[in-house]
Amino acid sequence: MLNLADRTRNFWCAAYFYRRADPSRDRAIVPKVLEQVTTKANGTVKDRAATLLREINEPDRNPPRA
Incomplete structure (x- = not known):
């Protein structure tokens, strides 16, 4: 079990990998890690993971970052 x-x-x-990686790279692991963090963490880490996960899942509302 992972600690905090x-x-x-x-x-x-x-x-960091999601925001800084070249868009051509396979970033499929990022949502899986964020889902795990959202499920098992608490507090600020959980909130930020959930926010980033929402950004990833709503690509039409958030243009890619340069």
Whole structure:
């Protein structure tokens, strides 16, 4: 079982990879990690993971970042 530090690390790694990776790269693992963090974390980490997951799931409302 992951502790809070591990969940936080997973969130920041997934968020950084999603926002900074070349769009041509396969980023399919990011939503899976964020779903896991949202399910098992609490507090700010959970809220931020859920927010980023919503951004990923609503691509029409959020244009790609440069």
